[in-house]
Amino acid sequence: MSTHHLPEHPDFLWRNPEPKSSYDAVIVGGGGHGLATAYFLAKNHGMTNIAVLEKGWLAGGNMARNTTIIRSNYLWDESAAIYEHALKLWEILPEELEYDFLFSQRGVMNLAHTLGDVRESMRRVGANKLNGVDAEWLDPQQVKELCPILNINDNIRYPVMGATYQPRAGIAKHDHVAWAFARKCDELGVDIIQNCEVTGFLKDGNRVVGVKTNQGTIHTEKVGLCAAGHSSVLAEMAGFRLPIQSHPLQALVSELHEPVHPTVVMSNHVHVYVSQAHKGELVMGAGVDSYNGYGQRGSFHVIEHQMAAAVELFPIFARAHVLRTWGGIVDTTLDASPIVGTTPVENMFVNCGWGTGGFKGTPAAGMTFAHTIATGAPHKLNRPFALERFETGALIDEHGAAAVAH
């Protein structure tokens, strides 16, 4: 679906109500995951007396700070299942939400630069195919055909030895995704409350019964945490711990250019990922800063590394100017997989730990988390991502396997 005109100004897409004194469920965090959760609670489970609380402005956290890449070429069965479900939802959501958020299935290439990369990539292509995820192996010449500006000469430090390719992958316009969900949530009766910071929780024994906020106390039967980088801060308020470490992750864009970059290119080994936004900016990201941080800014040497990699791979970028850089706070787990499910506190649920890759998972995170909140039990797609896996040892170790280093 493409309407070829810009959506309405966001001020008019949802109400800005005062919080009521009680709701059937409260979602903490008004980013993509929180809004998607509220949407699926309303649509799939008929829960419309619910609120989404956002401490800042709607979708102004990581939802406004990512590189908008959507793909499902994960190695392990559990990850492939949830990310592929997300991709299938991305494919139908513009129509379902009646809002064009410019989902563009321009394909994603993950480059291989060493023999180890090549073997690992081919293994992932095989695993993807077995899981029903579209995947191909491309030789350097095929890489060049898909993205002519890529340098495939073998005289650079890490020459392109091939790539995996997922044709159905792509990008979407992240802020419009949030507005699309928010608009539909609002239509379904969900209260979206901005500038509402959670300061504590009300508990009856071990059961959560309310949320304390800077706009007053809200009583509720269920609480869903969707606060990404700040999830462990909320968990601490509620009296439990999460195996999460929050790190700054940066991205940057260039000035606008004519269309030169027809797909999405990612490289784990030299670590840069590049796409061209609809308006024409080159959008780039790389790895997280090594240290813990909540400051929404990162280290300059990370940008230096990603730019060095980008210029070697795309020589024509050498004269592009950086327009702006920014940072988000990502919540990393030690197996680089999310945590979606129940918590040690009764009626409190958590969706976090998506690390550097939460945007692509937005619809599936929302759909499965809504199921968990509504029924109190995991959906089959999020069951493997329970908090208990850190005790049972049933980890889903996507470190390096998921086509990008975390």
Next chain:
Amino acid sequence: MLLISCPNCGSRDETEFHYGGQAHVPYPENPNELNDREWAEFLFYRDNTNGTFAERWLHSTGCRQWFNMLRDTVTYDIQAVYPMGTPRPASAFPAAAESGTASTAADSTTIGTASPSTSATSTSAPEGATK
């Protein structure tokens, strides 16, 4: 970009260092007695402090010595640098104006030789536990 004051080498760029995560997390004294929950706590659960955080750093391209540091995870101000094996400073120190660092290491030459204590009695980190 952090400017980190190595106790042995002085102020150096962050790129010379490796991050070692939370400080003062002792190895379990009686590992055979730990249940799965306690092992999970030791292996996977670390504080994720929003504010002053005690953490370990390695000056990997300099003296190759580990040291501890108090750093604010919101402002990234470095409040104290202190040797492995010594307790966490009781309170946060104001950041030094020039380097962003206030070193509290009294005798920096001993830092690499402080032997880690194994006397901690639980898997939770008591104040002053080593590493």
